[in-house]
Structures are given as C-alpha cells and as structure tokens.
Amino acid sequence: MVASKQNVLVCWIGGNDLKAITGEEPGPILSTLRSTVFDSVELLCSYSVERLDPFLAWLRSQTDLPVRAHYEHLSSPVHFGDIYQAANRHLLRLTQSGAQLSLLLSPGTPAMQAVWILLGKTRYPAEFYQSSLEQGVQRIDIPFEIAAEYVPAANAISSTKLTRLAGRDVPVYAAFDSILTQSPRMLLLKAQAQVLSQKQVPVLIYGETGTGKELFARAIHNAGDRSANAFVAVNCGAIAPELIDSTLFGHKKGAFTGAMESRAGVFEQANGGTLFLDEFGELTPDVQVRLLRVLQEGTLTPVGTSQEIKVNVRLITATHRNLMQEVSQRRFREDLFYRIAVGVLHLPPLREREGDLLLLVDALLADIARQDTNFGGKKISAEAKNLILRDPWRGNVRELQSTLLRAALWSQGDMISASDIEQALFKMPSADSDVMSLDVSQGIDLNEIISEIAAHYIRRALTVTGQNKTRAANLLGLKSQQTLSNWMDKYGID
Incomplete structure (x- = not known):
C-alpha cells in the first residue's frame, strides 16, 4: 500500500496572526487550521524572536498539529529577491520530502502573495487558500497557467526593481x-x-x-x-x-x-x-x-x-x-x-476621488514600465478599464498598484485584458459590504445606510460617464439631470 502524501500548510506569519494572542480574533493561520484538515504546518517569519516566540507558544496550545517555524532575515518585507529565495528553499525541501503543498495567501505583504502564486503555479504545484473575517476560510482557484516561456522573462527582472514595484515605497524626495x-x-x-x-x-x-x-x-x-x-x-x-x-x-x-x-x-x-x-x-x-x-x-x-x-x-x-x-x-x-x-x-478613499482612477492606472503602468523594460509597452484594454471602474478598491492606491503589477506579470502580450485584471484581483469584501444582513437588534441608522449606498452609486455613475449628468441619471434610473443634481446636493457630492 502506498502511503498518502502529508498535506502541509505553508505560509508567512502576518501581523493579524501575532495580534490573535490577545483573543479578539483567531487570525488567518489558526482560522485555516480549524476549518481544513492538514497534517502539519510550516511557518515562515521575518519578525523578531521576541514577537515570534509568544505567538508560536500560543498557536501550539491551540492545535495538536506539528508546527514548525523558520525565521527568515529579509532586508525588506517587500524585497522580491529575499522573499523568493526563502520561499523557494522551503517549497523545494517540502516537495522533495513528498509533501502535498497548501499555500495560505492571506498573511504577509503583496510581494509575498505574488511569490507564492508564481511558485505555486510554476515550480511547485499547490492548492491555494485565503482567510478573511468576511468570508472565512476558502480554497481558491487561480484559473490561469503561466506559459513556460514566460518564466525566464520573469527571472530576468531584477530583484531591486521588483522590490520597488511591489512595495511602491514613498520616494524620499516626494513633492x-x-x-x-x-x-x-x-x-x-x-x-x-x-x-x-x-x-x-x-x-x-x-x-x-x-x-x-x-x-x-x-x-x-x-x-x-x-x-x-x-x-x-x-x-x-x-x-x-x-x-x-x-x-x-x-x-x-x-x-x-x-x-x-x-x-x-x-x-x-x-x-x-x-x-x-x-x-x-x-x-x-x-x-x-x-x-x-x-x-x-x-x-x-x-x-x-x-x-x-x-x-x-x-x-x-x-x-x-x-x-x-x-x-x-x-x-x-x-x-x-x-x-x-x-x-x-x-x-x-480612492473610490471617492472623482476622475482619479483611470488617471492613476495610466500613471502606475507608466511607472512600472519606466522601472523595468520587461514591462515596456504594456497597455490596458477598454474592457479592463471598465472592470477597474467597477471595483470598490478597498485597499485604495496600494491595492490598485499591486493589482496592476500582478496583471502586468501575468499578461502574455502587450495588452492587459479584462481577464488579466480579473485574475489579478483578490476578492476580499469588507465587513460592511452586505447591507442586507446587518443586525437590526443592535440598532442601525437607516438614513446613513441609504445615504452611503446612494452616494456610492452616484459617484460610480458619474465616473463611468465621464461626469455626464444626463447619462449618469439614466444609468441610475432617475428621471432627469435635475433629479440627479438634487440627489447630489442632498448627499454632499461635488
């Protein structure tokens, strides 16, 4: 009889996991261990030992699974080179031991998430999981394959440039x-x-x-x-x-x-x-x-x-x-x-900055191309722009930049398509996204809820129509431009 492979959960330790020892929320790692069956846990961490040891002691008290932690010195939590070396070394070790890999994407920086996905879709086949307060723990399907000829191009991009691209650190001489x-x-x-x-x-x-x-x-x-x-x-x-x-x-x-x-x-x-x-x-x-x-x-x-x-x-x-x-x-x-x-x-928030979304898309893509010629000539299709306009961008400019970088990495041609953007998006709705399931027993402000919904969709309609009030009113089912203007005055929209 052939022994079944050991299912190993692998991930970085994130800030929300360290906060879990206070007892308010279990954090992504413990939530995943409670919802899915694994044989062991392999954790990577770049935090100090002083912060790591109390968390590990607490986590081991919460589960019977073997928990192994590996401290990795990173020059920066968004340094692609350091992150890649650490992740690749451990995935190689686990694969050679015959383990079945399960990668938890939620903890860590966008650079860490991108490296997990690239390695898990190319060198080390893995299942992907994400954990959020809103949707709980989910096994996620990332429905694309990276062509073999793409990998050398990705390897050609320097770690320093990818670090700047992924982290988008604020420039020292920002004006x-x-x-x-x-x-x-x-x-x-x-x-x-x-x-x-x-x-x-x-x-x-x-x-x-x-x-x-x-x-x-x-x-x-x-x-x-x-x-x-x-x-x-x-x-x-x-x-x-x-x-x-x-x-x-x-x-x-x-x-x-x-x-x-x-x-x-x-x-x-x-x-x-x-x-x-x-x-x-x-x-x-x-x-x-x-x-x-x-x-x-x-x-x-x-x-x-x-x-x-x-x-x-x-x-x-x-x-x-x-x-x-x-x-x-x-x-x-x-x-x-x-x-x-x-x-x-x-x-x-970005969703309330009228007219800025597509301006930032063009600027961020130009910045990506300027920092590395491997991304030169990348354009974005009209369908992709429409998809961008429909997203709430809860993570604001940082989320937008990270999504565009992932889409640029994964797109196979010079044109970033709507499917490239859709694949690059992480669907993590906010806790207040479902207005139909609020707890009335705790009291709600109905006028505030109506105001937020109306203001949200008025701004979206104006953005989609290029600030054309007549077309926006038609999209919203309002009788006239004047009706829309009255609503805008009521909800304080410029």
Whole structure:
C-alpha cells in the first residue's frame, strides 16, 4: 500500500496572526487550521524572536498539529529577491520530502502573495487558500497557467526593481507634484498641505490604508524649512508593546535584557527634522501619557537613565481610526488629541476621488514600465478599464498598484485584458459590504445606510460617464439631470 502524501500548510506569519494572542480574533493561520484538515504546518517569519516566540507558544496550545517555524532575515518585507529565495528553499525541501503543498495567501505583504502564486503555479504545484473575517476560510482557484516561456522573462527582472514595484515605497524626495489627482477634493487637500508645510504646527492625517498618508507627510516635510534634516517614519502598530518606550525614546546599554548597546529613539533620531508616526491610534493609553509629556516639554528620558534630553521635532501623525470617537469612548486621551490635531487632513478613499482612477492606472503602468523594460509597452484594454471602474478598491492606491503589477506579470502580450485584471484581483469584501444582513437588534441608522449606498452609486455613475449628468441619471434610473443634481446636493457630492 502506498502511503498518502502529508498535506502541509505553508505560509508567512502576518501581523493579524501575532495580534490573535490577545483573543479578539483567531487570525488567518489558526482560522485555516480549524476549518481544513492538514497534517502539519510550516511557518515562515521575518519578525523578531521576541514577537515570534509568544505567538508560536500560543498557536501550539491551540492545535495538536506539528508546527514548525523558520525565521527568515529579509532586508525588506517587500524585497522580491529575499522573499523568493526563502520561499523557494522551503517549497523545494517540502516537495522533495513528498509533501502535498497548501499555500495560505492571506498573511504577509503583496510581494509575498505574488511569490507564492508564481511558485505555486510554476515550480511547485499547490492548492491555494485565503482567510478573511468576511468570508472565512476558502480554497481558491487561480484559473490561469503561466506559459513556460514566460518564466525566464520573469527571472530576468531584477530583484531591486521588483522590490520597488511591489512595495511602491514613498520616494524620499516626494513633492506635492508626486500626488497625482484631478479630483477637486484632493486638489484642495494638496493646497492645504502646502500651507501647512510652511508652518511648524503638528499635523494629523486621516485616511484608510493605502490612501497616501505617508506621501502627504513626506511632501509636507520636503516643502518645509526642515527639508535638509531627517524625516523618520515609524509604524506604531508594528512595534512590540515591550519595546515601545525604547523605540520612541531610546535606551541605555544594559537597560533591559538584550540591550547590548545604547540606542537613540526615533524622537532623538528626528531631532531638528520631522517625525512621522503612522497608525498613531494604535498607541495604548499608558504610552499616550508619556508621549504627551515629550510634546509638552520638549524633553525625553531614555529607558535606563534619569538624564533628560531636549528634542525639537516637527510631528506628523497618521491614522485610519476616528480619533474623536476614540476620545469619546475614553480609548484616546483628549489632551493628546488636541495637541496633535492642529493641522488636520482627511484623505478620501480612492473610490471617492472623482476622475482619479483611470488617471492613476495610466500613471502606475507608466511607472512600472519606466522601472523595468520587461514591462515596456504594456497597455490596458477598454474592457479592463471598465472592470477597474467597477471595483470598490478597498485597499485604495496600494491595492490598485499591486493589482496592476500582478496583471502586468501575468499578461502574455502587450495588452492587459479584462481577464488579466480579473485574475489579478483578490476578492476580499469588507465587513460592511452586505447591507442586507446587518443586525437590526443592535440598532442601525437607516438614513446613513441609504445615504452611503446612494452616494456610492452616484459617484460610480458619474465616473463611468465621464461626469455626464444626463447619462449618469439614466444609468441610475432617475428621471432627469435635475433629479440627479438634487440627489447630489442632498448627499454632499461635488
């Protein structure tokens, strides 16, 4: 009798998995293990050992399966070369052992997802899974095959260029001209940001993930008096709780276990320049207290010493959270909120930036081609553009760029078709996408729901028709252009 192959789940460990140990949500990895039968788990991780070990101990307590973790040093979580080398090495090892591969795409960066798909569709045949709060765990079919002659072309693309393409890091010298838009709302925000760049007041930038908060922050810094000094960016949500004080304020040698040398915190690193604290709303109340003191007094005390250090930084913060609501619910300090929210910019999601979607598509494709000649000459068909216009783009510009890169990688000719775009899209609807299944017992705001639906489809109709009100009214089943104008006034649409 021939023994059956061992079904092995392979994936990167993601941020939502690390958060699962708090008990709020199980995270993609545990959710997948609970819903599907596997024989063992192989995990890749680029986080620090301090963050990895508690998660692994917790995960092993939740499952009887063998869980093996492999730490991989990545120069960047979007570095294609490093990610490819790590993923290829482990898939080769598992394939040679006779394992049946199952790849979980959800955890990790878009670059990690792209590498899994390319390897799983070419060298190491695998089943693909994804896990989301909205749709649970699903085995997904990726209905295309990569032609054999394509693989050498993909290998010819340099890792450095693919890293820039996949990560689309904000350029160091980003200026307001780097913010492409023809949306009146965005043009007004650019003008307001230019005014703020000439002031030294703190700036708070609101916006969903992928809306360009860091791009605005860098443009403000580069246009201001501090442009010759440092711009230091920190993602507050990615800092381990036990390291937050050390990261922000620095520490002295021997201040805690593992502190082998003294290190300056980000406030000291940004002295004379700009400190950008992204995901600012993730800071816990106790950290908020210590941060407020630094902002009020301009001094900080590194961990492990009583000596105060004076700092002079221009603070720019960003968050996707509604901090006013957080203040009202006592999860965010009111005094700190008013200290940071002097200049406020509220960046709209891509779906609300009238006329910008196809402008960004052309610009992003041109940028991809400019960075690597393997993508030169790629055009996008009218059908593909229509498909792009119909997508809600919950991940905003970041999701759009990642989708276009995948479509460019997979398309076999110079023309990116609608099927290329459809295959490149990850269908992960948001939790509020099904308005027909809201829990009425918990109370709902019917007027707000109607307003959101009406505003959403009015904007979509105007985009599809090139802002032609008569045609948009016809698409929406409204009697006339005047009726549409009345609806636009009612729901505050420019």
